[in-house]
Amino acid sequence: MDIYINYIKDHVLLQFLVLLSISFVVFILAKNLLLKSLKQIFKRTSTQVDDQLVAQGFFTRLSYLIPLAIIHNFAHQLPPYEAWVSRGTLAGMAIAILLALNALLNSINEIYSQSKYAQKMNIKSYFQILKLILNILGTIVVIAIVSGRSPIYLLSGIGALTAVLMLVFKDTILSFVASIQINSNDLFKIGDWLEVPQLGADGDVIDIALHTVKIQNWDKTISIIPTYKLIDSSFKNWRGMSESGGRRIKRSLYIDQNSIKFCSAEQLEHFKTFELLTDHLNEKMTEVDASNSAKNVNMKAQVNGRRLTNIGTFRAYIQAYLKSHSKIHNELTFLIRQLPPSERGLPIEIYVFTNITDWVEYEGIQADIFDHLLSVVPEFGLRIFQNPTGKDFKKIVS
Numbered sequence: 414m415d416i417y418i419n420y421i422k423d424h425v426l427l428q429f430l431v432l433l434s435i436s437f438v439v440f441i442l443a444k445n446l447l448l449k450s451l452k453q454i455f456k457r458t459s460t461q462v463d464d465q466l467v468a469q470g471f472f473t474r475l476s477y478l479i480p481l482a483i484i485h486n487f488a489h490q491l492p493p494y495e496a497w498v499s500r501g502t503l504a505g506m507a508i509a510i511l512l513a514l515n516a517l518l519n520s521i522n523e524i525y526s527q528s529k530y531a532q533k534m535n536i537k538s539y540f541q542i543l544k545l546i547l548n549i550l551g552t553i554v555v556i557a558i559v560s561g562r563s564p565i566y567l568l569s570g571i572g573a574l575t576a577v578l579m580l581v582f583k584d585t586i587l588s589f590v591a592s593i594q595i596n597s598n599d600l601f602k603i604g605d606w607l608e609v610p611q612l613g614a615d616g617d618v619i620d621i622a623l624h625t626v627k628i629q630n631w632d633k634t635i636s637i638i639p640t641y642k643l644i645d646s647s648f649k650n651w652r653g654m655s656e657s658g659g660r661r662i663k664r665s666l667y668i669d670q671n672s673i674k675f676c677s678a679e680q681l682e683h684f685k686t687f688e689l690l691t692d693h694l695n696e697k698m699t700e701v702d703a704s705n706s707a708k709n710v711n712m713k714a715q716v717n718g719r720r721l722t723n724i725g726t727f728r729a730y731i732q733a734y735l736k737s738h739s740k741i742h743n744e745l746t747f748l749i750r751q752l753p754p755s756e757r758g759l760p761i762e763i764y765v766f767t768n769i770t771d772w773v774e775y776e777g778i779q780a781d782i783f784d785h786l787l788s789v790v791p792e793f794g795l796r797i798f799q800n801p802t803g804k805d806f807k808k809i810v811s
Contacts, residue, residue, distance in 0.1 A: 436480035444476050461527070465520040474516055477509040504558045511551035518544055538592035538640070541623035545585065587641035588624045594644055595621070606651035612638050631772075659742040659766035660775050666786060667758040668724060669796040676721045680794065684726055687792075689733040697721060697729075727793040728761060731786060735765055740778045742768040758798030 452467055466472060485502035522540040557564040594600065601607055601618055607628055608615045614636035620627040626643050628636045654660055676684070685694050701719045710718030732749045735741050745766040752760035763786075767778050790797055 433484070436483045439483060440476065440480040444473070448472055448476060461524060462520070465523050466517070469516040469519045469523070471513055471516040471520060474509055474513040478506055481505045481509065500559055500561065504555050507551065507555050507558060511548065511555075514547060514551075515544055518547070536596070537621060538589065538596075538623040542585070542589050542592075545623075584624065584639070584641070588639065591641040591644040592621075592623060595640070600644075601648075601650050601652070606655070608649040608651065609636075609638065609643065609646060611646045612636065612642065614638060655770050657745065657766075658770065659745045659768055660770045661746075661764070661766050662779050662782070663762070663764050664779070664783065665752065665760035665762045666783075666790070667760055667798040668727075668790075669798040670754060670759050672794060672796040673722065673724045673759065674794065675715050676723055676726060680723065681721065684793075687730065689737065690726065690730055693729050693733060694721075694726070723793045723795055724759070724761075727790070727795060730789070730793070731761070731763065734785070735763070735782070738782070740767050740769055742766040 451472060458464075481502045485499060485506070518540050522537055525536060553564055601621075603618050603621060605618050606616065607618055609628070614628040614630060616628050616630035616636070618626060619629045619635075622640070624640060626638050626640055628638065630636055681694065681698065684690050698721070701721065705712065705718040708718065712718060728749050728751075735747070735749070736743065741747075742765070746764060747766075748762075748764040750762050750764065752762050754760075763782075767775055769775055769778060787797060
């Protein structure tokens with residue numbers, strides 16, 4: 414009797430080994446012949462869908478279904494182990510399908526990210542939450558198959574674990590809500606320049622995922638910020654600047670107030686030699702002379718009547734210079750103004766926009782403008798204010 418039982422066991426084991434061998438051979442043939450043939454066919458098509466499916470391993474994962482299905486169909490040939498083999502192969506097929514669906518979602522997301530619509534709306538976070546739900550449900554199905562219980566029975570037990578799940582997936586839930594806010598309000602998208610001083614990030618957005626946003630800073634470091642924390646913090650999006658086609662210059666020249674005075678006749682004649690000021694001065698001097706003549710002003714005292722000043726003429730020069738500059742955007746705000754004087758002198762603020770938004774080129778344009786203006790200040794009898802240095806005190810002593 415014992416010999417017969419051992420024979421049956423050995424016979425079943427032999428059948429199982431043969432079944433595994435056949436399944437393995439079929440899997441190798443399917444992977445090396447069928448999949449390679451599909452790849453060759455897909456290379457000849459114009460669509461990118463099939464290429465992405467191959468790249469993400471969609472068909473490779475489906476190929477695992479073939480040997481598992483063979484073993485499952487012949488499980489009845491192994492009476493002592495039929496239940497375990499049947500459950501194991503069904504669980505394996507469920508896992509293979511789950512992996513294939515993940516690859517399918519990855520392919521769809523990759524195809525979308527390469528389309529023109531990805532610049533308008535990033536949906537990577539939605540795919541990630543969809544994959545999370547899919548994997549949770551898939552795990553429940555696999556556990557149900559292995560344990561022999563209904564998935565509905567397992568799902569009913571989740572209700573008691575809701576509080577625990579809320580705690581475990583707290584960051585995921587917060588990130589998902591933040592992703593909805595980002596997309597629905599169009600707060601930022603890939604390629605936008607974000608400035609987030611609270612989190613130490615300043616650069617271009619290179620990735621928006623469910624849990625994190627990646628920002629490549631200008632020093633080429635990468636800041637990885639939790640999505641929900643970025644929404645809780647204040648940040649500056651420079652997209653409006655890029656879309657407007659202009660980048661703001663807002664900087665002041667601080668004039669020493671002791672150098673401000675009325676223009677003499679000799680100075681005005683000298684200023685007329687500046688091509689940018691010739692028309693302005695002729696018009697302004699005619700207007701001033703006419704006003705003073707009409708009022709019969711005593712011009713012997715400088716405080717009487719209207720007179721041109723070196724600071725006012727300098728402002729007119731700045732305006733004419735920038736109006737003629739090829740890199741200044743004349744359709745956006747253009748303002749040359751005085752700010753309230755302070756202990757640092759009289760600020761002449763330049764508030765204009767360049768027609769170039771590239772950072773490197775913008776900085777070069779701004780530097781060229783102020784190089785020129787700082788150089789011409791002495792031509793107007795003005796001085797730039799700066800705090801005294803050791804060299805200044807040395808001159809006084811000597």
